[in-house]
Amino acid sequence: MLSLKNKTLLSAVLAGASVLFGASAQAAIPIEHWALPNGAKIYLAATNALPIVDVQIDFDAGSRRDPPAQAGLAGVTAGMVEKGIRASRRPAAGPPQSGTAPSGGSEDTSVLSLGAYDAAMDENALGEAWADLGANFDASAGSDRMSFSLRTLSQPALLDKAVRLASREIGEPAFPEDVWKREREQLNASIREANTKPATIAGRAFSQAAYGTHPYGQDTTEATLAQIDVATMRQRYEQLILPCRAKLSIVGAVTRAQAEAIATTLLSRLPMATEPGGCTALPPVPQVAALAAAKDERLPFDSAQAHVWIGQPGYPRSDPDHFALTLGNYVLGGGGFVSRLTEEVREKRGLAYSVYSSFSPGLHAGAFRIGFQTRPDQAAEAVKVAREVLAKFVAEGPTAVELKAAKDNLIGGFPLLLDSNRKLLGNVSNIAWNDLPLDYLDTWTARMNAVTAADIKAAFARKLQPERMVTVVVGGKP
Known part of the structure; x- marks a missing residue:
């Protein structure tokens, strides 16, 4: 297993991060920008200060696009992305990013042997796989965007495997119904507890008074969670999480060619836009109305x-x-x-x-x-x-x-x-x-x-x- 070795190496690298970045932070690192053929936009800040690669992928899929009756849909959809991946319906994603094939065969006894790349994984198997790589993957949603983040060492074999596993989480989430029922119960319990705290009540009252019916004023409740099922999550995901809507930010020890290969693979399992010329514009969200009175x-x-x-x-x-x-x-x-x-x-x-x-x-x-x-x-x-x-x-x-x-x-x-x-x-x-x-x-x-x-x-x-x-x-x- 690679987990202890990789975790130790990553911890050692991060321990020296502030020292290595101290001097380079004084001068801004140049940012390169270009677009992939699928419409995704890449922003790269290449730095060799640490042997780490950090990636963030943002989509216009935050809570501002939640239907009022399903407030919280963006957040729970992002959370469910990390709860398992379905068996792959297509070949493994693309060539290795670094030019070095992922190590497999008889010497690779990790969760992520080559044969595991197209198999279904539940949340426990995913957790073991990321621990084995000493890497991290997260999905989250705020008011404006849904984001996926990957952190991995730049060692070629580890980088290749981490990118390929992340591509499966992004492109082939399982949205298991039994897990959603469990998660919803936990969220409902958290909401009930939060509703006993004055800070929660004050925040909700302020948002609703300041924003009215605008999405920025929406509140996730037990009632809105009851209106969300996994079919709704899948539908929303398929509509909004498309390569042509992606903005990828990449920082770390990679070249432009490697960054493009990473981006291509990360998005390779998502469906392509069916509209001629790429993605159509999403419906506009109304602007916030000014307050007419105190x-x-x-x-x-x-x-x-x-x-x-x-x-x-x-x-x-x-x-x-x-x-x-x-x-x-x-x-x-x-x-x-x-x-x-x-x-x-x-x-x-x-x-x-x-x-x-x-x-x-x-x-x-x-x-x-x-x-x-x-x-x-x-x-x-x-x-x-x-x-x-x-x-x-x-x-x-x-x-x-x-x-x-x-x-x-x-x-x-x-x-x-x-x-x-x-x-x-x-x-x-x-x-x-x-x-x-x-x-x-x-x-x-x-x-x-x-x-x-x-x-x-x-x-x-x-x-x-x-x-x-x-x-x-x-x-x-x-």
């Missing part, structure tokens, strides 16, 4: 702390104000103990231990939020102070001293966002998903430095309306 929800809950959220829909990631809003939010409430909200709510008045603000831009206007916990009897005062801080910041913007401190912190910390394969993969996939310029990482510091206090003031005035926000307080007596 909404104030006070929900009683027997808890020691009241949970407070204040906010509204913010902005999509494509908005040109992104840099100004990111920098301004650091001053307002994103900078931890050096933010205005912390100074006014925590330091001066002791109304909360921590308070923050954040933007969550997506394909649509992701939420702007101010969040904190406070004693129920202090909630009204804390909300008043937080609103006043926000209104003043939107009206006046940051001071010169605040702006410089924010720039020093964010720009000084930027190399830490690139100091590992996984962090670099996150940045490359962000560029791919949001169609950002390939030199985005190279120009990030200059663009952040170019933001002025006037830019921040203008951007916040365009995006936020303090007088028309949602306020949710969960806690206290009726």
Whole structure:
């Protein structure tokens, strides 16, 4: 078996990751971009800092495309991808990626001998196979995208096997009905438990008040899970998970030719688009509607702390104000103990231990939020102070001293966002998903430095309306 040897090797490699990436993170790694004949788009950042390959494949198949009555469909579909693969209905996928055939024959006693590549595997066999390779594969779904990620050592035989196994999980998921029934019961139990917590109630109330019927406001419930079966999952998967809809981000010790072979194999077991010329455009998802008036929800809950959220829909990631809003939010409430909200709510008045603000831009206007916990009897005062801080910041913007401190912190910390394969993969996939310029990482510091206090003031005035926000307080007596 290879598992102990490969796990030990991978652990040793990762232990030295921060040291090896320390110097290279200072200079952005060039990103190459091209498309495969099947329409898939590849983004490659080749680096030999570590003998590791990380891959992320993104599809426009997140929860924003869930029918309201089946909210949660994207997430459970992604989860079920990892619960087993059916017997292959086609030949094993493509040639080896590195030019070296996977080691098989009498000396290969692992789960992944060559003969296993087309056999059905349940979730236990899959787990053993990935452990045997010392590699990781994950499937997940967020509000916008469904993602598949692969991490493996770049050793040729291991890389070849990991890519071929990942291609089967992506292209031939079994969606076993008995496993879904078990998973649904576990999810229902988790939902029931979460519904006893004030944080869950506050988050749901905020999302529904801020987004209404938009998919960003949908909530997974026992009722919506009851409307989902494996046939629905298969149908959704076959419609949305197609090679022509894929964006692949690849980081690590591979050449462009190897990256193209990896991408080709990973997608080789998916059905090709049947439409002439490739994939047809997916139906548009409605844009988020602006709030017409303030909404104030006070929900009683027997808890020691009241949970407070204040906010509204913010902005999509494509908005040109992104840099100004990111920098301004650091001053307002994103900078931890050096933010205005912390100074006014925590330091001066002791109304909360921590308070923050954040933007969550997506394909649509992701939420702007101010969040904190406070004693129920202090909630009204804390909300008043937080609103006043926000209104003043939107009206006046940051001071010169605040702006410089924010720039020093964010720009000084930027190399830490690139100091590992996984962090670099996150940045490359962000560029791919949001169609950002390939030199985005190279120009990030200059663009952040170019933001002025006037830019921040203008951007916040365009995006936020303090007088028309949602306020949710969960806690206290009726």
